[in-house]
Amino acid sequence: MAERQLPGPSASESGAPQAAGRARARKQRPVLDLGVLDGHLGYFVRRLQVWIFQDFVRTLSAFDIRPAQFSVLVVIEANPGLSQADLAETLGIERARLVRLLDGLERRGLTRRRPSPTDRRSHALTLTDTGVATLKRIKSQAAEHEAHLANRLGADKRDVLLKALRNFA
Amino acid sequence: MAERQLPGPSASESGAPQAAGRARARKQRPVLDLGVLDGHLGYFVRRLQVWIFQDFVRTLSAFDIRPAQFSVLVVIEANPGLSQADLAETLGIERARLVRLLDGLERRGLTRRRPSPTDRRSHALTLTDTGVATLKRIKSQAAEHEAHLANRLGADKRDVLLKALRNFA
């Protein structure tokens, strides 16, 4: 794991790592003009999203879990017995991609595909006992990641954003 | 280009395509529980970001340009003569990836790498005349995409988000 500075999510837990690690000098760069990018919401949404993903992956590195995998585990837990098609539709993931995603989670013993009692084409998805136990710990770490975000963004601003975006998709 | 429905950005320009194309019936799906995802800002930021990218690509399909390419063109135009390292740092793109990105734009005659007058290791990036002219038209389409977003999100909410995120990265 290499060190990362500036725009990336900080590896330090809190506040100012000022006099701690004797931060190496970095090349000074000119502040550039963003041009019309400054008026495009998409640019800033993307920057925020990248920051969030990086912090999520780092904060949950002990579990080797990525945001997409997390979302799959959470939705299966909340809706046991659901089908792959329904899961894919809910999360906006391609059915085709979900296959590999579930293969991975299944190989790790976290999820299970059972035959659907009502439709022989589809699978009924559930968490294994290990999956439930592991997800409990994962959720705890994910909450810590969310705290990082609130800290970085300001708790008030984070709440505003959450409410504003909740009804979007 | 296949049809796309529901969560994706609508292909229709405005309002309600209700009685127009006699939309095909879609399988009815149960509304699933998002579980703790509902409290994670990252999930909704990701959904919004995906929507924005899709609408951007569709709205600018006549130019075959993607968000990353757009951001590169805009920042070069606003900071002629800048280096690849500075551009990469500003946009949060890996230096390694920027190389291919610029190769593509250069092949299309939009950008140019000139020798830096002060540092023989680095390049001074500029738009070509074609690049300037093309970008002008691209920016017009990008503005239309931004209008779609404001329409979808609500103009007021869009403004709030832009202000909230501008100072993030």
Added chain:
DNA sequence: TATTGTTATACTCTATAACTATA
């Protein structure tokens, strides 16, 4: 005819590591 899960392909993007030529 349409849907479910699946396989396959192409492309974008992130994350790294390494190399060369310069500074």
Added chain:
DNA sequence: TATAGTTATAGAGTATAACAATA
């Protein structure tokens, strides 16, 4: 020693098409 541009690789993710089994 460090930086600039480059090449290469591995993996995630998107987009798309096709197929067999089933509805």
